[in-house]
Amino acid sequence: MMNIQNVKDQHLPELMKKKNVIGVGVGKKITGGKETDEDAVVIFVERKEVLESLDPEDAVPEKLEGVKTDVIETIMPEIQKKSLRDF
Secondary structure: OOOHHHHHHHHHHHHHOOOOEEEEEEEEEEEOOEEEEEEEEEEEEOOOOOHHHOOHHHOOOOEEOOEEEEEEEOOOOHHHHHHHOOO
16 A cells, blocks of 8 residues: 555646545544544545535545545635645
8 A cells, every 4th residue: 555645646637636635644534533543644624515416537536556545524714725826
């Protein structure tokens, strides 16, 4: 399995093109509101949506190269919105 940071870096461009994605990082997976010991590529979105309501290309995979993903809903600072247009 690749280093988690390398996995994140390799998939960053494709993840940032997905609907509602505003950021990508690495951290521990959160399950049931509690942090676990599992490393994860963390994908930040403006709002979580039901998987079935997303187009297939906008769905975040459960794993990237064997590394789990975790989708976290968060608010993007206004200044960050402007810089994302350049991504």
